[in-house]
Amino acid sequence: MxxxxxxxxxxxxxxxxxxxxxxxxSENFVSKDVMKATGSVFTNKYAEGYPNARYYGGCENVDKLEELAIERLKKIFNAKFANVQPHSGAQANIAAYNAILKPGDKILSMSLNSGGHLTHGHFVSIVGKFYKIFSYEVNKETEQLDYEEIRKIAKEVKPNLIICGASAYSRIIDFKKFVAIAKEVNAYLLADIAHIAGLIVADLHPNPLNDGVDIVTSTTHKTLRGARGGIILTNNPELAILLDKSVFPGTQGGPLMNVIAGKTVSFYEASLPSFxxxxxxxxxxxxxxxxxxxxxxxxxxxxxxxxxxxxxxxxxxxxxxxxxxxxxxxxxxxxxxxxxxxxxxxxxxxxxxxxxxxxxxxxxxxxxxxxxxxxxxxxxxxxxxxxxxxxxxxxxxxxxxxxxxxxxx
Ligand SMILES: Cc1ncc(COP(=O)(O)O)c(C=O)c1O
CATH class of the missing domain: 3.90.1150.10 (Aspartate Aminotransferase, domain 1)
Structure with missing residues (x-):
């Protein structure tokens, strides 16, 4: 150099x-192949938009790459729709909220101390400024999620969105119970699986998409062991349209195509038995x-x-x-x-x-x-x-x- x-x-x-x-x-070591793809010539390419609907010429290769990324990602998570463009986990969350909420809407999420993430609504985050945030804690005795208590809070608060998923929680998350609570209070449910994505792909943790969660966000660089970035998944075709619009042009500009190349390689690696x-x-x-x-x-x-x-x-x-x-x-x-x-x-x-x-x-x-x-x-x-x-x-x-x-x- x-x-x-x-x-x-x-x-x-x-x-x-x-x-x-x-x-x-939250850290990992990516393979040499992921590193090579992330450091590739795709870093030179602008590709605002989505495959076959770009705002720039010369997108024939990035189109194929993004289509491959989406196809692989849907397969490993058993999802119907995927967006691979979020630059990070935080961007994925912000785009997801923006897709379904108006400023001032109510979010119910896990507090930071109980294991939640800043982007789930902490006051120092833009999320805490845009939306009204209500929190649930883990149970004081068991230090585990207390679904009955969450249900009670949800009934009082009547949130527009409930968020489950965490940065510092070591137990299985029962998405089915969250789905039942969200249904009861007529709220959207988002699962942020940033930490446990790899375990889910390997069937070692319940998959929120199989359990009826509306929107799933994740990072790609923790247990999933890919290039640093974010993703959004859903099985709902109407939400898929809103989510795509909210990522671009709603909250981001051009996708980091080199990072998407690194993600694509890691989605292949995640499909192997060795994963x-x-x-x-x-x-x-x-x-x-x-x-x-x-x-x-x-x-x-x-x-x-x-x-x-x-x-x-x-x-x-x-x-x-x-x-x-x-x-x-x-x-x-x-x-x-x-x-x-x-x-x-x-x-x-x-x-x-x-x-x-x-x-x-x-x-x-x-x-x-x-x-x-x-x-x-x-x-x-x-x-x-x-x-x-x-x-x-x-x-x-x-x-x-x-x-x-x-x-x-
Ligand atoms: C649960 C959860 N969501 C979102 C994020 C944000 O991801 P990023 O750092 O890629 O913005 C993290 C990162 O630690 C996380 O743990």
Missing amino acids: EDKKVEKLINNEEKRQMDFVQLIA KEYQKNIISNANVMANFFIQKGVKIISGGTDNHLLMINTKKSFNKTGKEAEEILYKVNIIVNKNAIPFDEERPIVTSGIRIGTPAMTTLGWRNKEFLKIAEVIYNVLKNDDNISIKKNKQIVIDLLKEGKNEKY
Whole structure:
């Protein structure tokens, strides 16, 4: 590269990604093929509009690419309609709301502390400014979704839209129960499956499209392991038209065709039998960690996990805030993120917990053995972070990182 400054940063970032244990639940490592497609000449092409209805000439290849992306995406999710243009998960959500709501309409969604996402209506997001937001929490005792309580709130609030799906929730989401609630109050129902998309493709989590949810939004770069971006799915032909219009020209300009190329490759990869194996391993690895922590008396939010992540109440378990825990783990080359936990009293920048996810290291070839060892390290350093403990555990992590590398990634 002629630009040595950027080249150096790319090299440094590559090294960082390989020198640290990546346990951020929303990150992954894409295949070399996804990387190649995302870095391809499609980045040069403008293609406002949709296949065979563009506002630019020279779209013969991008048309075929977008059609292929849509076809593959519909197949892996068993969906009738798909839009692959949202630039990100946030854009997918904003486009979906804009398709069906007017400013001032009411949204009922999971609070940030219980595991929801900013774009589900937090006041700092544009969503919180455009719409009237009402929240549901997880149950205080079980720390799991309480469908009866959500139903009660929905009946009081009478929202135009109910959102289910989360960024930091480790249990199965019962979409059928949400569908019943939405029907009862005559609201649209949107499932944001950004985190669990890969599990759904692998049939390891219920599919909201099979369960009658109106609109499904997702990111493509978490468990789905594709290029960074968003998607929208529906089985309803009328909603499909509104959604397409809302993505373009409603909320976006030209699609990132290079990213759509990367997404398309990942949709192919997600259709392979090896993808199902990969998703099974993600869940198994998360369980191994959760069980280890539980047996050590660590407070795991909701008492366990059904998916790719687990949440630790670091305050109760180790007398440390999420911020402190994140910083201690960084010293032994482990990257996690601090995360608000249900009914958290700390500020979002501090928090009382951490979120741990297994998708990225599972991609690199880690299995139960490695995850068990890393859980031990996490437990040991959060219990004792003196210099000797840090030094000893950092060496264990460095040795672990040398094992089980997957050449494809
Ligand atoms: C549930 C959920 N929805 C939406 C998003 C937003 O995705 P993006 O960061 O691609 O805008 C996230 C990202 O963390 C998420 O977890």
